Amino acid sequence: MREILAKILYLFYYFKVHQESKRTDSVLSIYGHDISRKNFEELVKWLLKRNYKFITPYELEDYLCGKLPCNKKYVWMSFDDGWRSNYENVFPVLKKYAVPATIFVATKGIEDGYFWFDKAFENRDSQYYDEIQELWEMQNSKRVEIISKLPYEMTVRKTMIPAELKEMTESGLVYWGNHTDDHVMSDNCTDEELATEIMICQEKMKRWTGVDCNFIYSYPNGNIDDRSEKTIKNLGFKMATTTELNRICPDTDIFRIPRMEFKDVSLTENILHIYGIWTPFFNRIKRMLGIKNKK
Numbered sequence: 638m639r640e641i642l643a644k645i646l647y648l649f650y651y652f653k654v655h656q657e658s659k660r661t662d663s664v665l666s667i668y669g670h671d672i673s674r675k676n677f678e679e680l681v682k683w684l685l686k687r688n689y690k691f692i693t694p695y696e697l698e699d700y701l702c703g704k705l706p707c708n709k710k711y712v713w714m715s716f717d718d719g720w721r722s723n724y725e726n727v728f729p730v731l732k733k734y735a736v737p738a739t740i741f742v743a744t745k746g747i748e749d750g751y752f753w754f755d756k757a758f759e760n761r762d763s764q765y766y767d768e769i770q771e772l773w774e775m776q777n778s779k780r781v782e783i784i785s786k787l788p789y790e791m792t793v794r795k796t797m798i799p800a801e802l803k804e805m806t807e808s809g810l811v812y813w814g815n816h817t818d819d820h821v822m823s824d825n826c827t828d829e830e831l832a833t834e835i836m837i838c839q840e841k842m843k844r845w846t847g848v849d850c851n852f853i854y855s856y857p858n859g860n861i862d863d864r865s866e867k868t869i870k871n872l873g874f875k876m877a878t879t880t881e882l883n884r885i886c887p888d889t890d891i892f893r894i895p896r897m898e899f900k901d902v903s904l905t906e907n908i909l910h911i912y913g914i915w916t917p918f919f920n921r922i923k924r925m926l927g928i929k930n931k932k
């Protein structure tokens with residue numbers, strides 16, 4: 638059903654897709670989480686066939702500082718969290734086509750093998766909260782306390798391991814970004830908590846990969862406020878990225894870089910995602926039907 642819908646929408650927006658795929662006035666900024674090799678490879682092949690140049694975070698900084706020619710088709714691709722599939726499915730494709738990617742790692746997940754939200758999902762009937770969503774919105778110290786009380790038995794590892802991070806670093810194709818240690822919502826933390834979370838991430842990444850992880854930051858869950866943005870700047874980061882759906886223009890705020898999310902879905906649907914067609918279309922439909930979007 639979803640695939641049929643994607644095909645219909647693709648036909649309907651055929652000329653918009655065509656126009657979008659020719660744009661050189663801005664950088665196509667795309668990111669994902671967990672994806673199969675097939676879906677990822679199809680997306681990369683499609684972009685390469687349209688002559689996109691994949692850029693590193695350092696080239697992105699050059700672009701935003703006016704040091705990279707602005708008349709080319711660039712794509713900046715990133716992943717959040719550190720999912721196992723980034724090594725198993727994404728990395729082989731990066732090597733096959735020699736394209737770079739930026740991965741933002743929440744380091745506690747690499748140690749534990751899962752993220753706190755996996756634990757919360759397993760315990761979704763917990764007495765400590767009515768809905769999992771509450772955990773994303775409460776004070777960080779309170780969330781940590783609740784999560785620590787929940788039982789969890791890991792059956793399948795969900796994240797990469799340090800040796801894999803090292804191997805990916807040595808390939809020269811993977812660039813690392815900071816995503817805090819425990820995937821905390823930046824705006825739910827005190828300034829001290831957020832700074833500590835970021836420093837722990839930096840320390841672990843340096844130990845595992847040998848490289849610093851203090852160049853670019855990705856706000857977990859896209860949560861951002863002026864206070865957390867100030868903390869990121871004070872810690873010396875050069876850039877930060879959000880989950881706002883947009884392309885990157887020469888005058889984009891370097892601490893609020895937007896990204897279009899691709900998913901573990903067919904190429905047709907992902908084309909609609911990366912060109913900002915799918916989500917706005919369904920948001921309009923939901924608004925017409927009076928359905929509220931979940932945060």
Ligand SMILES: [Zn+2]
Pocket residue numbers: 717718816820857858
């Ligand atoms: Zn994340």
